[in-house]
Amino acid sequence: MPDLAIRENSLGRLASAARTIPAAMLTVLPDAAKLLFRGRPSSIDAAGKAFGIALPMEACRFATSGNRTAYWLGPDEWLLQAVGEDSAALFAGLAAALAGHSQSLVDVSHRSDAFALSGPQAAYILNHGCPLDLSLQTFPVGMCTRTIFGKATIMLSRPAPEVFHIDAWRSFAPYVWQLLDEARSELA
Amino acid sequence: MLLITCPHCGPRAELEFSYGGEAHIARPIDPTGLDDEAWATFLYKRSNPKGVHAERWRHLHGCGRFFNVLRDTISDTIVTTYPAGQPRPALPSDGKENAR
Amino acid sequence: MSGRFRTPSGGRVDRRRTIRFTFDGKSYQGFEGDTLASALLANGVHLVGRSFKYHRPRGIVTAGSDEPNALVGVGVDDAHYTPNLRATQVEIYDGLVAESQNRWPSLNFDVGAVNEVFAPFLSAGFYYKTFMWPRAAWAKLYEPLIRRAAGLGRAPEQPDADRYTQVYAHCDVLIVGAGPAGLAAALATSASGAKVFVCDEQAEMGGSLLAEKTAVIDGLLAADWTAKALADLAARTNVTLMPRTTAFGWYPHNFLGLCERITDHVAKADPKLPRERLWQVRAKEVVLATGALERPLVFPDNDRPGIMMAEAARIYANRFGVKPGDKALIFTACDSAYRAALDLKAAGVAIAAIADLRAAPGGLWVDRARAAGIDVRAATVVTGTSGRLRIDSVSLAKLGPDGRTGASETIACDLLLMSGGFTPSVHLFSQSRGKLVYDEALQAYLPGASVERERSVGACRGISDLDTVLNDGAAGGSGAAQAAGFAGALGGTFAVHTDSVGTDGFIGVTPHGGHPSKTRAWIDFQNDVTAKDVKLAIREGFRSIEHVKRYTTTGMATDQGKTSNMNALGLVSETLQIPVPQVGLTTFRPPYTPTTFGIFAGQSRGDLFDPLRQTPIHDWAVAQGAVFEDVSLWKRAHYFPRAGEDMHAAVARECKATRQAVGIFDATTLGKIEVVGKDAAELMNRMYTNAWTKLEPGRLRYGVMLREDGFVMDDGVVGRMAPDRFHITTTTGGAPRVLAMMEDYIQTEWPDLDVWLTSTTEEWAVIAVQGPLARKVLEPLVEDIDLSREAMPHMSVREGKICGVPTRLFRVSFTGELGFEVNVPAGYGRAVWEAIFAAGKPYGITPYGTETMHVLRAEKGFIIVGQETDGTVTPDDAGLSWAIGKAKKDFVGKRSLARPAMTASDRKQLVGLLTVNPKTVLEEGAQIVADPAQPIPMTMLGHVTSSYWSTTLDRSIALALVRGGRARIGERLSVPMPDGPITVELVEPIFYDPKGARLDA
């Protein structure tokens, strides 16, 4: 039986040819197990306990502990991300803990790929297609949201003042990367 | 481009939203109990007012929730937004309209 | 040397930096800081273009973006060429290549000027009246004629080589205009700490202050005060100064479009920089400080080169150090032209006289002019001008108290300056849907009630004296900061020493005593509209200015009537004897000045125009030489030609291989949704026509989804993975719409259901392995799954592993053969595909594309939503009645299916078509009729929805929707085509293996 657990990232080829532009760096983020959790309020505590991070109840916020992050995506929707973990094991553990609860858990580990845009001009470059006000007052560190970039939906989060993480569905990720790369040309 | 306040996420650019038609048109509980005209009214008849319009929007590229918006169709002014399922809020001008 | 008309000193140009440029192939010199207009004037060039309709010689009229005449094309080659730029805004640089427009063969001799001879035939409404009939003449005769004769600039034929970018930005206060009001507003509002953007369309900020020589502000000369104010603002980190940036459009909720010109003024631009940047600014508050534009006077032959706005001439003299002529005559209705006359005189221009329309001009400025020895003539009008390519004389006449003109006197001059007062620039305010209010005293429309969060300050709201303008700006800036939530703005007052020029003015046509039908006084220079045209429109019954505008085209040129609208209103008002507000007002629309297509496209060009969605298997298909087709945003392999094969041959080979051995197909683009929750089956029952309750886990079912109006919206195979978990597939293009509709019902109609949706379209790569040998290929690769016929029948799904990775393995077929669809996590898609392909090699596995997929499914009569359906097809029309759960009380669309029109027997129904000549392949979309000899319009019975050559059957096949089609099976109908009608026989819509034996193999 061949073992083919060699995962292909949709940004692999672009990332290997990426330009070094310190004012706005593009870097692929490591693969992660990602589960999409949706459910009734009564199930949220159990999900947080099983995942090891209380799910953020404030809109558009994420909480991180070690390699795991829980992103608020909607009032009944969180993305549970565990960098470098096996999604099947994570899924099984959570599913067991949530048995009997009114909820939905779906493995979306391969649905999207993620990359970082970082540097002093990151927000300016991101605004080439993203209509959000990215000032630290309105988009502080710790914020996350689905939004739009050009003609693609992305999940945007800000782990540090000059670092944005962009999670995009596989077939949109190269477009988002290339559009940002085009925009940062003026900083090269 | 409109600036629409999602009840969950706050003010966001119109690009993040999709429009969902007139609000407060509930699907009949028992469609088979309706005659053809009543069903056609549910399907097709809309108020299309010149003035304040209660309409549905969805924060499609955001939290994904449907919610309702009171928007003035003349000026595009958004009077208020409120979660789906809540009744249409009363406006100061509502009383005057009723009096006429 | 930069021209004979350059003053010995003065102005803001850098006289140490000589710039060389060409205009119409001739070399000129100017100074850094010159516009193309100021540099040409310095060289004595006034003639810069030909008019739109009559090809009249035209000169520079203004010094700003309101310029109606001096439109030029700029660029060394077609890849860098921009037509219709205003010479008054083009900054010169070394190597600039500019050319005039709308002339042939040359500017000095233009054949098109023959239109002048035909002028009587080119009156108002000429296009409407003349180019009506015959219709056929439009394409061949009229349109080319009009385009040649009445062209503006030439469109470049090469793709634009420049980069353009678009960026969103947010600020607390956006200030539009950096003249005195805007600068005062910026100083006040930014002191509060608010984030402030200040944009101005000019290269240098300061507006009217840049041409001011005597005014003193807070103890500083205007120019010094301006420099200090700009330095102060630049030093504040919360302020962004944006010169060369035009706020061209106002969109709802304080969203403004700003075009920043970045490289146009640079000889050797940094190739990394965009030529222009579109700023899409959302501002909490907007301060409009857009100033006012001087109005021309409308008098006979007021359009010759050398006739210019008085204030423009003052700007050329004071700001650019250019004398616009040697000897000027001034025609005015206000005091500001006296100020211009004095400044020009100081610059060395002889002033022949000032003709003042007013009966008894007086006061400070008039006294100063007289004291300076200028011949001031009250109650005097211009009755005509002469000079072919440049004005050489002006006729003046006294205006009697009765409005009649006396005897005329001719005065030689090479410059005629005019001023009818100032029109506030209310364009952006009006675009914001604010109401304009007419001010009788000022003869101007001013901003009234606001709709958006904005305020106007300074001249754009009718305030004209420098001290009040500055103080108004400061108060507005302070108010805007407060409204944006910032206290501490400084709304201080300014100590200003200047002299008022008052607010006199005139709108309409000045009295001239000429014969109305023989005199041409231009209202709209750019569109060549005269007072006579406007009067004709009124005589022909047009009353509203909206109608007069469209009939005469006044105000409809690229300058949107900046210099002409008020005079047109005045003329209509006077002619109809009704007040100006009753004439109405035309609508101001974006863009304020013409804007390149480049900034609207931005970075959305070439491969970045749209996301090019690719599956994990895409690169493999590329390497195999696949030809791709676009399916929504996806790139899908259309077919895999081998050397020497065309599409027909490739598809024939792919079909044959799949039917006889095994084919492999990338079905990753199918939409997928995971439906999870204890009410999942209940939701499925409500959303799909089918019944789901009894579907067991591990089984698949073909589902049909309707819209509430009863028409087929989508279809797809659905797997039940667990009692509370379904795996839905949708059409490739339908995934977002299906998800949105299901979310809508869950969120807004049935929030009590315990069920949630998650899009899994991109989670799974889907590899279809189809054909009699499919099982043999897959068997060695899977773990924990028994693929045998008994263990895994048609329409079942199993979870396990393939090639070591998790899979949801569907036994399903869209080809009619034994088939599997292997779902694996997308990141493993390529590896698993290659492993299956390798395992299939001994069996002759053949990759096939969407074309083969289409042929194979059509042979089986499987519909494709969007091809056999078009949004007006019911399940019964499509032959899908069997998929309707008859016992279900309700599902989305069910009630609509009971409406009378939905059950009529003559609805278009799906049938198969066989051409009587088996070699004839019908055209998709072709109409079907009973009698091809029937006179047109024939009775159309239906249309062909799918048509292919079937290699399997060695003949053509087609699917069609035909009125009452099922009852017509066996009949012959006709498909009329240009080469004659094609006879077809209606058959059941299934051509191959009707019993489905191969599926169950």
Ligand SMILES: [Zn+2]
């Ligand atoms: Zn939201």
